[in-house]
Amino acid sequence: MNYEPIVKPAAGQMRVRPNLSDYESARASFRWDAVRGELDGLPGGGLNIAYECIDRHLKTDRRDKTAMLWEGKDGRAETYTFAQMAAGSNKAANALRSLGVSKGDRVFVFLERVPELYFAVFGALKLGAVIGPLFSAFGPDAVRDRLADSGARVLLTSPELWARVKEIRADLPELEHVVVLDRRGGSAPEGTVPWSGLFDVQAESFETERTEPEDFAIMHYTSGTTGKPKGAAHVHMAVLGHYATARYVLDLHDDDVYWCTADPGWVTGTSYGMFGPWSNGATSLVYEGGFAAGHWYRLIEKYGVSVWYTAPTAIRMLMKAGEELPKKHDVSSLRYVCSVGEPLNPEGVLWGQKVFGLPIHDNWWQTETGAILIANYPAQDIRPGSMGRPFPGIEPAIIDDDGNELPPGEEGNLAVRPGWPSMFRTYWNNRELYDSRFRNGWYITGDRARRDADGYFWFVGRADDVINTAGHLVGPFEVESALIEHPAVAEAGVIGKPDPVAMEVVKAFVALKDGYEANDKLRRELIRFARKKLGAGTAPREIEFLPSLPKTRSGKIMRRLLKARELGLPEGDTSTLEED
Secondary structure, eight states, X not given: OOOSSOBOOOTTTOOOOHHHHSHHHHHHHOOHHHHHHHSOOOTTSOOOHHHHHTGGGGGSTTTTSEEEEEEOTTSOEEEEEHHHHHHHHHHHHHHHHXXXXXXXXXXXXXXXXXXXXXXXXXXXXXXTOEEEEOOTTOOHHHHHHHHHHHTXXXXXXXXXXXXXXXXXXXXXXXXXXXXXXXXXXXXXXXTSEEHHHHHTTSOSOOOOOOOOTTSEEEEEEEOOSSXXXXXXXXXXXXXXXXXXXXXHTSOOOTTOEEEEOSOTTSHHHHIIIIIHHHHTTOEEEEEOSOOOHHHHHHHHHXXXXXXXXXXXXXXXXXXXXXXSGGGGSOXXXXXXXXXXXXXXOHHHHHHHHXXXXXXXXXXXXXXXXXXXXXXXOTTSOBOTTOOBEEXXXXXXXXXXXXXXXXXXXXXXEEEEOSOOTTSOOEETTOHHHHHHTEETTEEEEEEEEEEOTTSOEEEEEESSOOEEETTEEEOHHHHHHHHHTSTTEEEEXXXXXXXXXXXXXXXXEEEEOTTOOOOHHHHHHHHXXXXXXXXXXXXXXXXXXXXXXXXXXXXXXXXXXXXXXXXXOOOOOOTTBOOO
16 A cells, blocks of 8 residues: 655755756666766776775865764764775775785674774775675674685684684684784784784875776675575675765765764665765764664764664664654754665654654665665655665566566566666675576566556565564574574574564574473573574574474475464465474
């Protein structure tokens, strides 16, 4: 259904560029080669994300403009200009080169949101290395899987997170160096390299390695329903998508203070926490700490945030905190609020209008797409609950299982015509899986959706079992594998259970080995065990014990059946169910 009323942008809030005020003409005239012409390219040829985000601004009056406003979780604040970001990333590039890192090598960062993380990311990109950000809440198993699959040579981490890495260090023969950053000045643990001793002695100048548009730049690991996490690898050409969508969807202008709340371990935290805003020369707020409603409002007030990009889970948590709390802070600097990570319910859109005088603009994209593909635009009416309309230069469609386009109103597979700049170029070490995502000239997103007569797209659900918890995709297999390592567990099946705040929480069904008793003590032990292995965000929040799990005759656990029984839904075809 289409939700009413259609919410109109608040008068005077948007300062939209002319070529997106008329959506249809924008689509007709848009050209990606024209976008590339707005970027500089490397001196002498080539394209490099770090150069477009940082160094090209040094030739303009943005050189001494504030690029990053950083606040630590202890309240400490630091400010970095584009010139200082260039110097820091140059020193990081020289530091990595001193460790033997060269073009094409994989460098991973496993850190909280501290300035050095950003220096390291851009330094690695300048060197031509492939950067791999890791979420700081990952457990040792999750870290090991990603480092092993990528063949990472260097890992940058902190003393706190080193404790997790230490457990799996012996399992990573290709990992040559673990560099430990201690902002408190402590000594590096045995067997690691201190960041301060490596970084501080380096020169602030560096000539960016010549990288071509199709050279790999960054990889993000995303979970599937089966198998290990898979590395979606993107190239330097992706910066065209980051730049254009930050400019026309996020509506970033030179005088904006922009805040993306996503962690850099996830694709939103790099595409729109780093590349999108800084390729546009925007000032970005980076906050090291986690969610706290009152503190978030304080940050908006303190730094004068004007454009805010956050997640539906955070919006629901702010809604839960009540409408009186924001009234205690001056948030009048806000002119535009966007959301991504999962569908934003209509109530969230309307809540933004009520509390801030600004409807919240939802948009859609994936780790694999690299950048926003469908959005509710600043200059257009919002249909609450809709993903919006395609970005110019993007051709999505609703297709059936045979690849035929479906008419408006019919539900089907959301697919996109390949060729946009930020599209992933492979799953690392798994070309067969990558090729399987393309069919009949379409990239198959794995989402189900429909399109209305006016070209707005509406999300229906995932076509597979991937769990979307607080905007983070969790693969059931990864959680099941961790649980089975516990000596009491014979089988495990994992589903996403609907949750009013996180959209879904991870729930596990466990069958025990003989000799073990199902009780609350064991349930708590298994949750702690999984949290240690995987991290709190990925581990199950609920565990239910069953005598046995429903399986097909080939032995595959029927997660679909588990979910149907949990939610009281029709069980569907059970003809392949293994008989007890």
